Amino acid sequence: MISFNLEGVRFSYTDATNDLIVDIGKWSVNPGEKIFLYGPSGCGKSTFLNIISGMLEASEGKVEVLGKRLDQMSPRQRDRFRAHHIGYVFQQFNLIPYLDAVANIQLARYFYKGNDPIVIRQEIEELLFTLNVSSSDWYKPAQKLSIGQQQRIAIARAFINKPEILIADEPTSSLDGDNREKFMSLLTALVAKNHTTLIFVSHDKTLSKSFDRSEAFSEITKVGAE
Secondary structure (H helix, E strand, C coil), X not given: CCCEEEEEEEECCCCCHHHCCEEEXXXXXXXXXXXXXXXXXXXXXXXXXXXXXXXXXXXXXXXXXXXXXXXXXXHHHHHHHHHHHEEEECCCCCCXXXXXXXXXXXXXXXXXXXXXXXHHHHHHHHHHXXXXXXXXXXXXXXXXXXXXXXXXXXXXXXXXXXXXXXXEECCCCCCCHHHHHHHHHHHHHHHHHHCCEEEEEECCHHHHHHCCEEEEHHHHCCCCCC
């Protein structure tokens, strides 16, 4: 089953056609592909990711993910679909600063079925062990942890529901070179282990060597094209 199939997808925050932020004729991704998507800030990349993850509804067009039409779902249906099938790593990680690592990861199970507390705790601990998060940090507020530990918790949260698809939106932009390399190693290892389709957005084209396919956002959207 194809991971993504988009046809005639357009998005604007207004009704004016000259205010289009996303305008895609056709775009698809096969299962297990690792896609690197790059472009300057403000070109619509994050809006595009929000559409393919179901956080935004396209103004028009077909948005098919894992064989399901997101454009035909209600917001609540899209939320549930995302919880079961899509992991997301945000640019600033979006951890709740006053919650500890375990609680932050548990939040990702809100819309997920099979919420047995014992099973969830075991799965969280396994992920944290895999990602080399010291057990002494599991119950510290996220704001008290290093950037390196926060990034590992963000990855664990994205993978806790065993998603078929992982979306990462500029997750290395605030990291130094050493932490950036560690982050990429951890992320790609988990993606390979779980046979996950990866959509990774960044303005740093040096990261593209880790991916199967590299595309400029301007190549898949008509917005701003000459």
